[in-house]
Amino acid sequence: MDKKSIIFLAISIIILVVMLYFVGIDDVINALKIADLRLIALAIACQLFTFLLYTLRWKSLNSIANLEASTLKLLPMMLVGLAVNNITPSGRGGGEPVRAYLLSREKDYPMEETFAAVVADRALDTFPFVVLAVLTIIGMTLSFNFSPALLALMVVAVIAIVLLLFILIYMCVNPNFGKRVDGWIIGLVRRFYKKNSDELEEKIHGAIKGFQDTMNMVIRNKKVLYYALPLSFIIWIFEILRVYCVFMAFGASVSPIVIGEVFILASLAGMIPLLPGGLGAVDGIMIIFYTAAGITASISAGATVIERLISFWMPTILGMVILPYYGSSVLDKISFGSDSKEIPEDSEDD
Structure with missing residues (x-):
């Protein structure tokens, strides 16, 4: 873990401690004592099943793109990717390039192809999220007195996500638009790398072409519509079920719909590229809105702490434990469009 990631985690922990202080640490501890461990175990099982x-x-999606790898090979890569997403601000790109790089190195696949499959995988999360986010904004507008500014911010955030997804898909299905994006990126390269940029431009052309081909193959395959997309909705259902189990463990009387609405809203806040994994922002919003929904502040805080231990810290710790297996320098060697073959074989031992 680099120094920046450590600093971000430290800041996030401080923010969480400050929030707990204002809620009342003693009250939170007392709430934790009454938690039903069986329901906590069920919440952990939901999270493991989600992995x-x-x-x-x-x-x-890998199989659609002819990138064959077993579930046992992909699961630890997935955990490492989740961990990297959690320890870095989302503005840094997170764990997606890490997953693509690990698969390309493990199976000797081109990086642009593995990266395209990973982007498609992440994009599939966007469809159920946008549907749930729109329903959440409508539902919570009726249930809570949102300020016009906050409501506008949420609407803009959802629209931005939809536009980004649309541009990504359109770039892959429309060759002319893809060429314009290619030209725009090359223009940036020439502006910042005026010397010896020919080789880099060649790599960018090859990476974008490979990315478009792989994404086209994935998008047009019916397996995405009949299998991968429904699986995305099931994943979100289990995410919400995990949170609901935690609150039930504390004896909170709250509707699963309210649990889901607050969780989606907190997830939206977690996309702000300031803190790793949205830590601090997510926790704060969950505590505030669950309290506003009628749950006592101590139970809201206690349940949120346990929920974040399961959803944030568990994958982070698991991923960091697995990371040395692939080599501690993995995060430093990721370069989109670079060929994984150029990396020395002994890099696993770094």
């Missing part, structure tokens, strides 16, 4: 579902979806 498997994520892996199966990624595997299905």
Whole structure:
């Protein structure tokens, strides 16, 4: 883990401690004492099952793109990717390039192809998220007194996600638009790398072409519509079920719909590229809105702490434990469009 990631995690932990202080640490501890461990165990089981579902979806997209790899090979890569997403601000690109790089190195596949499959995998999360986010904004607008500014911010965030996804898909299905994007990227390269940029431009052309071909193959395959996309909705259902189990463990009387609405809203806040995994922003929003929904502040805080231990810290710790197996320098060697063959074989031992 690099120094920046450590600093981000430290800041996030401080923010969480400050929030707990204002809620009342003693009250939170007392709430934790009454938690039903069986329901906590069920929430952990939901999270573990979610890891498997994520892996199966990624595997299905890999098979469409002729990138064969077993579930046992992909699962640890998935956990490493989740961990990297959690320890870096989302603005850095997160764990997706890490997953693509690990698969390309493990199976000797071109990086642009593995990266395209990973982007398609991540894009599939966007469809159910946008549907749930729109329903959440409508539902919570009726349930809570949102300020016009906050409501506008949420609407803009959802629209931005939809536009980004549309541009990505359109670039892959429309060759002319893809060429314009290619030209725009090359223009940036020439502006910042005026000397010896020919080789880099060749790599960018090859990477974008490979990315478009792989994404086209994935998008046009019916297996995405009949298997991968429904799997995305099932994943979100289990995500919400995990949160609901945690609150039930504390004896909270709250509707699963309210649980889902607050969770989606918190997930939207977690996309702000300031803190790793949205830590701090996610926790704060969950505590505030669950309290506003009628749950006591101590139970809201206690349940949120446990939920984030399961959803944030568990994959982070698992991924960091697995990372040394692939080589501690993995994060430094990722370069989109670079050929994985150029990396020395002994890099696993770094």
